[in-house]
Structures are given as structure tokens and as C-alpha cells.
Amino acid sequence: MKPAISYITLGVDDLEQAVVFYRDVLGLPTEGIIGTEFEHGAVAFFKMAGGLTFALWERDSIAHDCGVEKGGPDRTAMMLAHNVASADEVDTIMSGLPAEALVKPARELFWGGYGGVFSDPDGHLWEVVFNPRHGA
Known part of the structure; x- marks a missing residue:
């Protein structure tokens, strides 16, 4: 497989x-x-x-x-990521979000990338990130 x-x-x-x-x-x-x-x-x-x-x-x-019982949402159970081609693209996506969706603003990341975090209406976390070592 x-x-x-x-x-x-x-x-x-x-x-x-x-x-x-x-x-x-x-x-x-x-x-x-x-x-x-x-x-x-x-x-x-x-x-x-x-x-x-x-x-x-x-x-x-x-x-x-x-056939399972519905559990409560857990924002930290999973995080999805969207890799983009540039820091400018991160800023474009993040600036187009409603204010209530922003979790962590776009910023330089400790490992050399650039990214921010938002959540959808159900609290699922998404990272929008540019990795200069790998591209989108």
C-alpha cells in the first residue's frame, strides 16, 4: 500500500x-x-x-x-495547513479573513518561514504558511 x-x-x-x-x-x-x-x-x-x-x-x-457519540469540539485535535508561494500571499489570504477568524497574525516564524493562523466558524485551526525552503 x-x-x-x-x-x-x-x-x-x-x-x-x-x-x-x-x-x-x-x-x-x-x-x-x-x-x-x-x-x-x-x-x-x-x-x-x-x-x-x-x-x-x-x-x-x-x-x-x-455509530459513535458526538463529542465536543476540540480546537487542538487537528490543525490543517495551506502552503503558499510567498509571504505576500500569506498576507493577502490573512487580510481577506473576517476579524473573528484571526487566531495568530502573520509573522516571521522561528524556523525561517512566514505564516499566520485562522479558524473557521467551527473553530478548526488553519495555518497559512510560506516555507522559503520548499515553496508552495
């Missing part, structure tokens, strides 16, 4: 609000919410570079589908 991640699904509490954030604020392409005709089926997919699919699915639906 060749290790690969093909889907990343984030559990959200308000699917419509999350889609608006990822589509309208971050500019990720999506066909919107699909599967609403099925109980626990409403989901939104975003096609990403490299064949990755990013999905948003309500936490209640994930719990139902997996």
Missing part, C-alpha cells in the same frame, strides 16, 4: 455557515451542499489540488453514520 490521504472531512455544526466560509471567504470551489434528500446525508465537497477532496459534514451526521 502506498500511503495517501484522498479525503479530509471536517465535522461542522452548521453546514450552511461552513460552506459560506469556505466558498465565499476562502474561495474554495464547490457545487454546494448535496445529499439533502437523505437523512444525515447533507455534505459539501471541495476539489483540491493533487486529487484531494475536502468535505464538510455535520458532526451529528458523522456520529450517526459511524
Whole structure:
């Protein structure tokens, strides 16, 4: 088996609000919410570079589908990152976010990169970072 991640699904509490954030604020392409005709089926997919699919699915639906109890959100359980080609691109993305989304402003990082941290409406943390050693 060749290790690969093909889907990343984030559990959200308000699917419509999350889609608006990822589509309208971050500019990720999506066909919107699909599967609403099925109980626990409403989901939104975003096609990403490299064949990755990013999905948003309500936490209640994930719990139902997996047969587990819905837990409380934990902002530190996972952090996603978006590598970009320049420090200017980091600043452009970070400056386009609503003030309430900013967690840590863009700044020089101790290891020589440049980046900032924001959160989506459900508290999922994202780092936008430029790594001068590797590019985007």
C-alpha cells in the first residue's frame, strides 16, 4: 500500500455557515451542499489540488453514520495547513479573513518561514504558511 490521504472531512455544526466560509471567504470551489434528500446525508465537497477532496459534514451526521457519540469540539485535535508561494500571499489570504477568524497574525516564524493562523466558524485551526525552503 502506498500511503495517501484522498479525503479530509471536517465535522461542522452548521453546514450552511461552513460552506459560506469556505466558498465565499476562502474561495474554495464547490457545487454546494448535496445529499439533502437523505437523512444525515447533507455534505459539501471541495476539489483540491493533487486529487484531494475536502468535505464538510455535520458532526451529528458523522456520529450517526459511524455509530459513535458526538463529542465536543476540540480546537487542538487537528490543525490543517495551506502552503503558499510567498509571504505576500500569506498576507493577502490573512487580510481577506473576517476579524473573528484571526487566531495568530502573520509573522516571521522561528524556523525561517512566514505564516499566520485562522479558524473557521467551527473553530478548526488553519495555518497559512510560506516555507522559503520548499515553496508552495
